[in-house]
Amino acid sequence: MNIVEISKARYTTKHYDKSKIISATELEQLLTVLRNSPSSVNSQPWHFFVVDNEAAREKILPAIADFNRPRVTDSSHTIVFCVKTPLDEAHLQNLLAQEDRDGRFPSADLKEAQDKGRHYFVGLNSTTPEAQFAWESKQAYIALGQLLFAAAAIGIDSTAIEGYDSAKMDEILGLKTQGLRSIAIVTLGYRDPKDGNAHRPKSRLPNEQIFTFL
Numbered sequence: 001m002n003i004v005e006i007s008k009a010r011y012t013t014k015h016y017d018k019s020k021i022i023s024a025t026e027l028e029q030l031l032t033v034l035r036n037s038p039s040s041v042n043s044q045p046w047h048f049f050v051v052d053n054e055a056a057r058e059k060i061l062p063a064i065a066d067f068n069r070p071r072v073t074d075s076s077h078t079i080v081f082c083v084k085t086p087l088d089e090a091h092l093q094n095l096l097a098q099e100d101r102d103g104r105f106p107s108a109d110l111k112e113a114q115d116k117g118r119h120y121f122v123g124l125n126s127t128t129p130e131a132q133f134a135w136e137s138k139q140a141y142i143a144l145g146q147l148l149f150a151a152a153a154i155g156i157d158s159t160a161i162e163g164y165d166s167a168k169m170d171e172i173l174g175l176k177t178q179g180l181r182s183i184a185i186v187t188l189g190y191r192d193p194k195d196g197n198a199h200r201p202k203s204r205l206p207n208e209q210i211f212t213f214l
């Protein structure tokens with residue numbers, strides 16, 4: 001499939017075939033896409049919880065809105081997207097050390113500049129805890145978009161889910177003590193052939209309403 005075909009093939013799956021499980025190889029590929037997702041100043045402000053078994057599904061289910069529960073119970077995997085609250089100095093130092101190990105700094109000056117630049121942008125976007133949370137969430141949503149597209153590219157169906165109780169999810173997963181907050185969910189698997197949404201046409205505003213060439 002070319003990129004246009006992938007964008008058309010991806011759709012929000014409402015009903016999954018519970019008997020079909022994503023292979024370990026494909027899951028690994030999708031997790032790699034998440035890991036390689038870009039983020040402002042390489043902040044990687046995220047953590048992902050992977051739900052791949054019945055007990056874990058049952059555990060998070062009370063936080064899922066009723067209408068969304070079949071996506072979680074019948075899909076192969078559920079990923080809970082979280083961001084770090086706060087994005088603290090320890091995380092910034094962790095990033096710098098990783099970039100160093102990964103060979104990003106041919107000179108000490110470059111390392112210092114990267115650290116300084118990152119602190120500057122994190123500071124700009126951290127005027128309040130809520131502002132920081134919103135900025136981190138934007139980064140995590142980029143990863144979410146990449147995941148949906150990548151899944152479709154390898155024939156895996158998906159659902160982005162905001163319809164859940166984030167406070168309840170955070171409580172169930174004990175996120176506060178881990179310095180995390182959940183922001184969204186993605187379910188992954190294979191559509192039920194009878195999923196009505198698969199057969200409805202896509203609906204999008206026309207080009208002239210959303211693009212302006214300057």
Ligand SMILES: Cc1cc2nc3c(=O)[nH]c(=O)nc-3n(C[C@H](O)[C@H](O)[C@H](O)COP(=O)(O)O)c2cc1C
Nearest residue numbers: 010011012013014068159160161162163164184202
């Ligand atoms: C961030 C986000 C949250 C969403 N939350 C839900 C949800 O809770 N439940 C659901 O069934 N669909 C959810 N959707 C799916 C949208 O309704 C869907 O993407 C949109 O109607 C376009 O349809 P398509 O994805 O099939 O092209 C969500 C989509 C996004 C991007």
